Amino acid sequence: MSVNSRVMIVDDDENLCRTLSLILKRKGYDVTVAHSGPEAIGHIREQTFDMIFMDIKMPGMDGVEALEEIRKIRADAAVTMMTAYAVDGLVEKALYIGAQGVLYKPVDLIKVMSTIDNVSRKPEGLNILVVDDDPGTAITLKNILARQGHAVSTASSGEEAIRMAQQQTPEIALIDMKLPGINGLEAYLAMKKDHPGMTAIMMTGYRQEMTTMLETALDADAYTVMYKPLEMGALLKIMNELSMKKTGMNFAG
Numbered sequence: 001m002s003v004n005s006r007v008m009i010v011d012d013d014e015n016l017c018r019t020l021s022l023i024l025k026r027k028g029y030d031v032t033v034a035h036s037g038p039e040a041i042g043h044i045r046e047q048t049f050d051m052i053f054m055d056i057k058m059p060g061m062d063g064v065e066a067l068e069e070i071r072k073i074r075a076d077a078a079v080t081m082m083t084a085y086a087v088d089g090l091v092e093k094a095l096y097i098g099a100q101g102v103l104y105k106p107v108d109l110i111k112v113m114s115t116i117d118n119v120s121r122k123p124e125g126l127n128i129l130v131v132d133d134d135p136g137t138a139i140t141l142k143n144i145l146a147r148q149g150h151a152v153s154t155a156s157s158g159e160e161a162i163r164m165a166q167q168q169t170p171e172i173a174l175i176d177m178k179l180p181g182i183n184g185l186e187a188y189l190a191m192k193k194d195h196p197g198m199t200a201i202m203m204t205g206y207r208q209e210m211t212t213m214l215e216t217a218l219d220a221d222a223y224t225v226m227y228k229p230l231e232m233g234a235l236l237k238i239m240n241e242l243s244m245k246k247t248g249m250n251f252a253g
Contacts, residue, residue: 006048007116008032010040010066011055011082016107020053023109029116037066044073051116053103056083056090064094071098080115081233082107088229095144095232101240102233118240125149126243129170131161131187132203133179137228141174144232148239156180158187162194169195172242177204177213185213189220199223199242203230 007029009017017033024031032049034040038061040054052070056063063081070077081094084105091102103111128150132138138154145152153170155161158179165173173191177184188200202217204210205228214225223242226235 005050005116006030006032008034008040008043008049008052010034010037010052010058010063012036012058013055016105020107020109020112024112024116027113037061037063037069040066041069041073044070044077048074048077050078052077052079053112053115054079054081054099056081056087056094057085062090064090064097067094067099068097088231092140092144092232095236096140096147098147100148101236104233118244125151126171126239126246127168128152128172128174128239129161129164130154130174131156131158131179131184132174132176133157134176137176137230141230144236145239148236150239158182158184158190161187162190165191165195165198170198171246172239173198173200175200175202177202177210178206183213185217188217188222192220201226201235201238203228205229 007024009020009031011017012035014035017035021031021033032043034043036058054063054067067079070079078100080100081091081102082105083091083102101115128145130138130141130152133156142152142154153164155164159181175184175188179187184202188202191198192200200222202214202222202225204214207227218225224238
């Protein structure tokens with residue numbers, strides 16, 4: 001993103017706003033500060049911003065509620081959430097309604113700069129297959145990832161995933177380890193045999209029980225393991241890295 005791009009920082013922490021604003025202004029950005037959701041919405045009604053950094057936990061209207069209102073005014077607004085708390089439900093909701101990602105406090109300034117820069121270099125979407133027999137998890141992942149620009153299909157069993165992969169090879173497969181019929185490891189190994197270029201992310205809510213199978217999956221070149229309940233910010237960071245890799249971009253953060 002070029003200098004003079006407009007950035008808004010929304011946080012009730014005046015010290016954080018002052019620090020980020022000073023640093024970004026020195027980098028040449030046009031920075032607006034808001035200390036509440038309603039104040040941010042007021043600015044949105046008056047002008048557009050290339051990037052908005054929004055704290056989740058604020059008094060009165062929280063960041064997710066503010067994001068919902070911003071989406072009604074500027075559906076394409078690029079918003080990254082910030083939080084210092086374990087608020088997985090709010091993070092998931094923010095991502096579901098279109099937040100670009102999440103930064104955790106204390107905020108890493110390199111990641112802030114990288115987030116701003118990457119907005120103007122939006123990577124290509126990925127062809128993703130979610131394999132999970134829990135309909136709630138599958139639908140949530142599909143909706144969140146689709147809102148990030150990815151093409152997402154779902155399968156509720158390993159056998160179904162193998163059949164779907166034969167019809168259209170996924171670039172990324174998110175595979176739950178506990179599935180009806182063949183398990184996630186068996187599904188991954190079968191898919192990997194037919195599609196060696198596929199990247200797999202294994203998922204499980206049974207860390208101890210699945211240790212041996214997870215190690216086998218990693219030895220067979222699975223990209224990583226994520227434990228349930230999934231941390232959506234971390235998942236989107238991985239997807240962004242893979243998207244950048246696909247398009248040959250450099251990723252910092």
